[in-house]
Amino acid sequence: MADLDKKTWTQKGLNGLKQLGIMLLLFLVVSTAVDLWRGKDIPTEVLPPISALDLDGNLVDVMGMSQEDPVLVYFWGTWCPVCNFVTPAVDIMSEHYPVVSVAMSSGSDDRLNHFLADKGYTLSTINDQQSFLAREWSVQVTPTVMVFKGGELKHYTTGFTSLPGMWWRMVFA
CATH class of the missing domain: 1.20.5 (Single alpha-helices involved in coiled-coils or other helix-helix interfaces)
Structure with a gap:
């Protein structure tokens, strides 16, 4: 039995x-x-530049930065509920890899700086107040994570993304 x-x-x-x-x-x-x-509308052949001043006044040129090392680009918004779960992981990634965040329609520089400081984020952040960069890249869903290497878009994903998922995309870019 x-x-x-x-x-x-x-x-x-x-x-x-x-x-x-x-x-x-x-x-x-x-x-x-x-x-x-x-992500069907995200350009993969002829890539528009992601070049702008970040909140610290530094010129950020993703294509130039990605020539030697992979660069993670993170489109997000302070108003995005899913971003509340993804942004801490992106911030951790920024301690180990080049990361550029693009805050879409998230208010003035002062408001965005206050938000980042309040959360303890140290991300290099471009304030895309009018979502010009997002529209140029056809980003319609937040968050959107892209990985560039050698000036080419290697990976992208939309919606929730885990820390291991980002790490995997960076390692295999």
């Missing part, structure tokens, strides 16, 4: 793992499809 119970539990465990694997695969397929659809 104990042998039968053990086999039953083993079989149930294997079935549960199989179902979990199927659900994970389905999640990956659906999230990849959604990501591709959301």
Whole structure:
């Protein structure tokens, strides 16, 4: 009887793992499809420049910066609820990799500086008050994360992105 119970539990465990694997695969397929659809308008061939002054008055030239090392570009907004979960991970990434954040429609420089200081973020941030850069890049979903290497767009994703997901994109750029 104990042998039968053990086999039953083993079989149930294997079935549960199989179902979990199927659900994970389905999640990956659906999230990849959604990501591709959301980013369908993002230019991949002729890239507009991301060159502007950050909040500290430094000229940021993403294409130039990406010639030797990968650069993570993060389009976000202070008003974006998902960004509240992603921005801390981007800030951690900025301690290890070149990161440029582009704050879309997030108010004046003073307001944005106050927001960043209040959260303890040290990101190099371009204030895209009127979302000119975002429109030029066809960014319609926040957050959007892009990775550039050698002046080329290597990876992009929209919506929630995890720290391991960003790290993976940077390492394999």
